[in-house]
Amino acid sequence: MAQLGLGLDLSTKRTRKREFLEEMRCVVPWSKLIALIEPHYPKGKTGRPPFPIATMLQIHFMQQWFGLSDPAMEEALYDMPLYREFAGLDGGMTRLPDESTILRFRHLLEAHGLAVQMFALVNEILIDRGLMLKAGSVVDATLISAPTSAKNTSGERDPEMHQTQKGRSWYFGMKAHIGVDAQSGLVHTVVGTAANMADINEAQSLLHGEETDVYADAGYQGIHKRCDEDSARWHVAMRPSRRKQLDLNDRLDAIFDQIERLKAGIRAKVEHPFRVLKQQFRYTKTRYRGLAKNTAQITTLFALGNLWMARKQLLKA
Structure with missing residues (x-):
């Protein structure tokens, strides 16, 4: 029936x-x-x-x-x-x-190279809408794992990827370095490197050149030695080991701790694009071989992520 x-x-x-x-x-x-x-x-x-x-x-x-x-x-x-x-x-x-x-x-x-051009076009639109300012930037990097298996036609891992240690864990893959607008949290610069590239080495390339202030975590300690005198002011976080030694009962140390809290509140903006990349778009592992292809994909993802984060303002407009 x-x-x-x-x-x-x-x-x-x-x-x-x-x-x-x-x-x-x-x-x-x-x-x-x-x-x-x-x-x-x-x-x-x-x-x-x-x-x-x-x-x-x-x-x-x-x-x-x-x-x-x-x-x-x-x-x-x-x-x-x-x-x-x-x-x-x-x-x-x-x-x-x-x-x-x-x-x-x-x-x-x-x-x-159309991924870079599309990223620039999206950012031009966001700037025209007043959603991305140029007074300050936040810089940071995140690790993107790559397949470690050698079961492929070449019989080896991706030669352009590399391994690095973070904490007590080892990672194999690449890094996505980004520069983010300190006001809106929208990404204005993307650079892809192997995972063993130190964050500080790409710091200058993450700036658009019109910032007055730049915020970064403790991984960028020493960046002041690489900057010109007339460059933007860098606000780098205190090393965690040094901050743990602060005595909050001491007036001066309490002021230092409050300054670190304020800097951390601004630096938190850089975590929003990473959340969209890894949680919203579920991008946690590279799909292709080579830095160029994977960097192009990450650039496209951050362009789409900017539109996603600014969607409410864009829909109102």
């Missing part, structure tokens, strides 16, 4: 994923990003016509938001009507992009 259908309209339920995609559809500057890609996109004068740039860009961004590989993205397009709807593939399309098409689009972005 055939079972009776419930007659549910599954397209009306506002799931969290649907709400997220609707918000990002509104805040991402699609037309300006498409204009960046269009000069480099194949025209398809012979053979099968290429998919629209908008469709491939939306698929590429869904990969970043949901942590999908190229094959997983292809399968998700077949399995999830919501993804096809977001990419404009739900009506009139006779085929879907396969994993090779998705891969070639990503290689196109990497070959022409």
